Structures are given as structure tokens and as C-alpha cells.
């Protein structure tokens with residue numbers, strides 16, 4: 058099962074290395090990981106997508122809790138939540154492909170954010186599934202580069218993960 | 221807090237470090253000097269509260285600190301230089317980590333502006349130690365040193381204890397740069413709250429389960445010793461008439477001479493302890509972690525048992541074996557609460573069922589009963605341990621190395637008190653025994669301290685005989701010399717048709733002469749009748765280090781031994797018998 062863990066971490070050097078090291082050391086998966094300071098500059102938020110059965114996920118959350126710099130964490134997948142990921146795709150476009158690529162981007166509510174004579178750069182935001190689907194939809198177009206931000210997530214409604 | 225009219229004293233980073241250790245109550249620091257810590261060593265020289273013990277290899281410093289912590293419950297302190305000094309300490313840090321031992325390791329580091337340049341004696345000690353510490357930190361500003369020392373001790377000693385590394389770049393300790401010194405009294409971290417007392421509802425459920433049990437067992441581990449909860453454990457076990465087994469790390473948590481004690485469990489546990497576990501309907505695990513050397517194959521582990529598990533570390537609960545009634549908390553307050561609830565609720569034990577259970581246990585006790593073969597030509601290692609037990613009246617601190625001798629010590633030295641059995645259970649570090657004995661002897665000079673070792677292990681830190689001379693550490697070394705890396709040989713006998721690939725130690729030194737060369741007393745024992753007089757003489761030489769080189773049967777194996785891949789109760793009982 059895929060889980061999205063949201064972790065509040067002391068914004069100290071070494072804290073991120075400790076989290077990443079834990080996953081490597083204990084053989085847990087990381088599908089994606091994003092980290093940035095929050096509105097409180099002493100706290101970072103790390104969002105991590107991992108996979109495992111219930112027992113593995115339980116161990117991961119317990120082991121994360123044990124790290125001294127981890128202040129709080131939540132498994133967003135346990136309740137209603139919203140997830141978003143940003144992707145930028147640079148594709149090679151011949152004159153006759155342009156219309157088709159533009160149409161495809163529109164369907165996925167993507168935006169063309171840069172153009173050259175031979176390329177389009179498209180930005181798409183959504184769930185990871187949607188981004189995958191977009192890449193599939195570009196089938197036939199030559200992709201030069203994809204850049205993905207990794208998943209961010211937030212709980213729906215009143216529920217928050219904050220201090 | 222400093223009072224308003226007294227100015228805080230101005231101290232250099234190095235002096236603040238030493239003063240902070242003194243304020244923390246540290247008496248001894250074990251270490252070895254080098255470039256990056258010279259300012260600190262100079263500050264050390266200029267005061268007399270904190271004493272320094274100069275080892276001969278940094279690994280020994282870590283084991284000394286570790287063993288002091290195991291005996292006293294307080295964090296041991298290590299001071300090493302950057303680069304090779306720090307890397308030499310790594311094995312000792314890992315040893316402490318695996319057994320949850322509180323320790324503070326202060327490592328020098330190159331000057332801040334050189335970090336990352338591959339400077340002389342620079343290693344990324346924070347990176348190297350990260351997977352084997354409870355926490356590590358580096359000093360960025362000299363004025364933070366008192367706070368960081370406090371934090372290091374707080375983290376090392378609270379909750380599930382463990383080693384903490386403090387990395388100090390050389391420019392943090394410059395003698396001419398002084399700062400106001402103020403040692404914090406308390407510390408609070410928003411991200412770390414280690415004092416769980418256990419959920420009262422869970423405790424109630426656990427007690428009800430134990431009262432209803434027909435075939436219960438109490439399985440107690442190192443957490444009881446670390447948590448200073450032996451008294452509570454003993455009272456509760458007696459009130460509930462529970463058979464008690466201790467792990468390798470828990471020996472002494474429950475008195476071995478008590479009739480309710482059924483011995484150690486696991487790979488080299490007693491027949492009865494492993495049978496009791498396998499057949500139990502309720503397993504009450506206290507400060508134990510269902511290690512693979514205990515459970516044998518987890519799929520076949522104790523099929524009928526409801527498992528109650530008390531541990532301060534939630535990650536230890538349901539990690540390998542699912543717990544039905546988990547209780548996250550320090551063992552001492554949890555057991556106190558159990559005793560308190562037991563007092564109030566006056567639940568009835570199922571005396572008939574327990575009577576049958578004890579009857580069954582008695583029968584199991586008779587199956588193997590710790591017997592071992594005797595030999596007309598060779599001294600048996602088991603007999604040596606039994607003799608040491610007699611000569612020390614069962615009251616010594618016993619440290620050990622790793623191998624067959626360690627298991628014989630665990631099986632045949634019957635520990636009645638906690639904190640007396642000091643061994644590397646989790647990492648299994650050969651070379652631990654001698655420095656460990658030194659760490660204990662330094663702090664308990666009146667106590668008898670015995671190091672049970674093998675001719676393989678002792679050579680991993682033999683240089684410390686020199687440190688023993690310098691500080692007058694009169695430990696007794698029982699070298700169970702079988703001329704082999706015996707535990708390796710045993711596995712080769714059992715699994716590799718006795719092909720002794722590199723398990724024979726050729727060209728051993730003359731240990732008696734070696735001990736004497738270091739200024740100690742050496743005694744060799746090769747025949748059974750020499751043992752008693754040798755022990756007599758060794759223990760009469762009160763303040764002397766005596767190295768007893770005791771030649772034991774090279775063919776001996778450790779039994780019982782669980783059969784790999786089997787259930788807990790599947791064991792070899794001797795070279796020719798199995799369950």
C-alpha cells in the first residue's frame with residue numbers, strides 16, 4: 058500500500074540526513090520526498106511517499122518518531138486528504154505536433170510555460186496518477202526531460218499537522 | 221540560573237566542556253589525545269574534578285565507559301581526537317547502541333573552516349556514527365557547549381538509553397576565547413518526551429490476562445536492568461507465581477537462585493525455559509525485544525501465546541512478534557502500577573492450572589538440567605565457571621568477550637543481582653571483556669571484577685594490560701583457552717563437516733609471560749587439580765591483576781542449542797541428542 062507521511066522536523070542541519078539514512082539503513086522504500094521550511098522557520102515539513110504493508114508502515118512511523126528531531130508526524134493516507142505534485146515536461150515539437158500537444162495540455166489543465174522554436178515546456182499539477190496519465194497521453198511526442206517535485210499533501214477539513 | 225549579583229564566570233570552550241562534565245557529576249573520562257582535542261586536554265590538565273584515564277586504543281575507552289554505565293546506570297564519557305581517534309571509537313559506539321547503553325562520546329573535529337576540505341585527520345564523524353547513535357550533534361558556537369553537553373546527557377540517559385556523539389571542531393575550544401559559563405539545570409525538547417508511564421487501561425488488561433493464565437511465563441530482558449526495576453519485577457513474579465526466564469541481557473534481573481527462575485532462554489537457553497516459552501498461553505515480556513537469538517524461527521514462535529509486552533520504545537513492540545497487549549512505558553512505573561492494581565483488585569489466580577504448570581516445568585527441568593560431560597584428560601570450561609562462582613561467592617561483576625566462553629559464563633555463573641553481568645549481547649563484540657572489566661574496577665575498586673574471555677577475544681584488546689598497570693586495576697582474567705575460535709569451530713563442526721577454516725589460532729603467545737611482561741601476575745592451569753589452588757591464589761592477590769590462562773577442552777560445544785529454523789523448543793541437547 059502507498060502511504061503519504063507528513064513530518065514536522067526541527068529545521069537543523071543533519072535532520073534530513075537522519076530521515077533519509079533511516080530509510081536506507083532499514084531497507085524502506087522512498088517513492089518521493091519533498092522538504093521545505095514552514096511558516097515557522099525553525100520547523101521544516103517533509104512529505105514522504107512510501108510503500109509497505111501495515112506492519113512495515115507501523116515500523117516506519119515508529120522509527121521516524123524515535124529520531125530526536127522529529128516533532129510530529131501523520132500518515133495522511135489514513136484519512137481524507139489532498140495530494141498534489143508539480144511536473145514540468147519539456148517536449149520536442151514539430152510545427153504539426155504543436156496543436157496536438159497544446160490540446161493535450163489543456164485537457165490535463167496544464168500550462169505551457171516556455172516555448173522555443175523546437176520545444177514546449179508544459180507544467181502540470183495534480184495527483185501522481187494524473188501526472189503519469191499525462192505522460193502516457195504525450196505518447197508519440199518526444200519527451201526531452203521531465204522534472205517532478207515529489208508529492209505534497211494536506212488533510213481535508215479542520216484536521217492539521219502543526220505545532 | 222545565575223543569581224543577579226554574581227557575574228557568570230568566563231571560560232574557554234575547552235574549559236566549559238570540562239566544567240560541564242564536572243557539573244554533570246562525571247568523575248572519569250576515558251580517552252586518547254590528538255591534535256583536534258589538545259585545547260580540551262589542556263583544560264583537563266588545569267583542573268582536578270574530572271579525571272582522565274589514558275587507554276591504549278580508543279575502542280577500549282568506549283568499552284570502559286560503556287561498562288561503567290552498565291554497572292552504575294549513569295552515562296560513561298569518552299574523549300577522542302578527530303579522524304582515526306574517532307573511527308577507532310566506532311565499534312564501541314555500535315556496541316553501546318545495540319545494547320541501549322547511555323554514553324557520551326566527545327570527538328574532536330578539524331577547525332570549522334576546514335570541514336569539507338579533506339583536511340588532515342578529518343572524517344565525517346556525524347555521518348559515520350549516524351546509524352549507530354541515539355543522537356549526534358556538532359558544536360557551531362563555543363557558547364553553546366554547556367547546553368549541548370546537558371542535551372547530550374539528557375538524551376543518552378532518558379527513555380531508551382543510548383550513545384550520543386558530540387563533535388567539536390578545534391576552533392570551538394580556543395583557550396583565549398572566553399564566554400560566560402552557565403550550566404542549565406533542566407532541559408526540555410519539544411520533539412522528545414521520553415517519560416511514558418504506561419496506559420492504565422492497558423495495564424489493567426495485562427493484569428487480568430495474567431490472572432486468568434493457565435501456563436504463564438515472565439520473559440524479562442535488559443530493559444529491566446536499564447530501568448532499575450528488578451525489585452518490582454521480583455515482587456510481581458512471586459505474587460503471581462510466574463516462572464521467570466531472563467534474556468542474555470537480562471541475567472540478574474531476577475535472582476538465578478530463586479526457585480521460580482528457569483534460566484536463560486533462546487539460542488543457548490535452558491531446555492526448560494525454551495519449553496516453557498513454546499508452551500505458554502501468556503507471555504509477559506518486560507523490557508525484552510524478541511531478538512532473533514531468542515525467538516528462533518518467528519513463524520513457529522510460541523503458537524498458543526497471548527503476548528503482553530512492556531517497553532519504553534514503541535518501535536520494539538510488534539517489530540518481529542506481534543504483541544496482543546502492548547504497553548509503552550518505563551518498566552519501573554508500569555510494574556509499580558501493576559503491583560498497585562493487584563493490591564486493590566485481589567484477583568484470584570488459577571491455582572489448579574498453575575500447579576499443573578509447575579509440575580510440568582519440574583519435569584522439563586530434569587531433562588537436561590545444565591549437565592555437561594566430564595573428561596579425564598581435560599578441564600571443562602563449565603566447571604571453571606562454576607569454580608569461579610564459588611570463589612567469588614556469586615557476587616562478582618563478571619564481564620565477558622564473545623564466543624563459547626561467554627555462553628558458559630552466562631549459563632553457569634548464576635547471577636542473583638542486576639548490573640553484575642556485563643557483556644556485548646547485541647553486537648557481539650570480541651575485545652569488549654577486558655576494557656569492560658577495567659571500567660567497572662575503576663569505579664568499584666573494592667568489588668571483585670572478573671573478565672571471562674577466550675584466547676581469541678583477549679587478543680583484540682590485550683594492549684590494555686598496560687592501562688591496567690598504570691591505574692592499578694586488579695581485575696582477574698579467566699582466559700578459557702581452548703586454542704580455537706571456539707564458537708566458530710562449533711558451527712564448523714555442526715554445519716561444515718569440521719572443516720576448520722581459519723578457526724585455529726596458531727602461534728598463540730605465552731599468556732603467562734605476556735601478563736608478566738606488562739607487570740602483572742600470570743598463572744597457567746592445564747590440569748583439573750591445578751584449578752582450585754590457582755583460583756585460591758588469584759583471588760587472594762587482592763589488588764593485583766591476575767591473568768589465569770586456563771587450558772580447557774578444545775572439543776567442547778555449548779548446549780543446549782536451538783536448531784536453526786525451528787521453534788523455540790527445538791534444540792540440540794548434546795553432540796548426540798536432540799529434541
Ligand SMILES: Cc1ncc(C[n+]2csc(CCOP(=O)(O)OP(=O)(O)O)c2C)c(N)n1
Pocket residue numbers: 621622623624625626648649650651673674675676677678700702704705706707708
Ligand atoms: C570483533 C569480532 N570479530 C569476529 C567475531 C565472530 N566470532 C564470534 S565468536 C568468535 C570466536 C571467539 O573465540 P574465543 O575468543 O577464543 O572464544 P571461544 O569461542 O573459543 O570461547 C568469533 C571469531 C566477533 N564476534 N567479533
Ligand SMILES: [Mg+2]
Pocket residue numbers: 623674675676700701702703704705706
Ligand atoms: Mg577460544
